[in-house]
Amino acid sequence: MDENKFYVSYNSVHKLVKNLSKQLTETGFDPDVIVAIGSGGFIPARIMKTFINRPIYAVGISYYGIDKKHKDHPTKIQWIDEVQSQLEGKKVLLIDEVDDTRATLAYCVGELLKFNPEEIAVLVLHNKVKDKDVEFPVEIKRYFAGMQIENVWIKYPWDADDIELHTENERIMLEALRKQGKELY
Numbered sequence: 001m002d003e004n005k006f007y008v009s010y011n012s013v014h015k016l017v018k019n020l021s022k023q024l025t026e027t028g029f030d031p032d033v034i035v036a037i038g039s040g041g042f043i044p045a046r047i048m049k050t051f052i053n054r055p056i057y058a059v060g061i062s063y064y065g066i067d068k069k070h071k072d073h074p075t076k077i078q079w080i081d082e083v084q085s086q087l088e089g090k091k092v093l094l095i096d097e098v099d100d101t102r103a104t105l106a107y108c109v110g111e112l113l114k115f116n117p118e119e120i121a122v123l124v125l126h127n128k129v130k131d132k133d134v135e136f137p138v139e140i141k142r143y144f145a146g147m148q149i150e151n152v153w154i155k156y157p158w159d160a161d162d163i164e165l166h167t168e169n170e171r172i173m174l175e176a177l178r179k180q181g182k183e184l185y
């Protein structure tokens with residue numbers, strides 16, 4: 001177990017998404033479509049569909065190369081033409097797993113705005129509280145984060161090799177946090 005990492009199990013992802021779906025309802029945001037930013041946004045988006053039952057469109061944008069080094073700018077690695085025609089006049093819920101530098105998210109928002117949606121709301125499981133490299137365009141009026149987190153590396157379950165060990169590591173981490181008086185879920 002790496003003490004400097006923040007472990008997140010599938011169950012916790014599910015709980016965060018369920019909680020986020022309640023936030024959507026509370027704020028009266030009722031999206032027409034979900035756009036998932038792959039690959040990290042795919043599983044959260046699918047879970048969200050369980051709660052709000054909207055169609056999911058997938059886009060792939062990457063800011064890290066294979067060697068894990070930042071490229072100069074985010075690039076589209078998958079972009080479905082169909083997405084474009086489906087967004088005009090629609091309320092879009094854009095889902096990704098993490099808001100880190102915000103570069104990928106802001107780039108994606110900018111590209112999606114070209115298709116004249118009525119509104120785009122951004123939703124992430126985790127927002128890292130740090131200075132962001134870029135800000136969202138002013139068109140973004142709604143932003144939902146399942147959890148605010150300090151600038152640490154988050155270990156998502158879909159990256160785990162041994163999922164039992166990963167889940168156990170989260171349990172140990174949450175127990176330690178509980179002893180410090182922090183109840184997360």
Ligand code: G4P
Binds near residue numbers: 064105106152
């Ligand atoms: P942002 O707009 O969402 O803030 O993203 P940014 O450009 O800063 O970089 C995003 C890439 O870095 C994403 O990978 C994201 O998954 C990954 N990332 C950033 N912080 C963390 C973290 O704490 N844990 C993990 N596991 N990943 C993190 P990507 O290139 O979009 O690839 P993919 O993994 O989504 O396929």
Ligand code: MG
Binds near residue numbers: 037040096
């Ligand atoms: Mg991602």
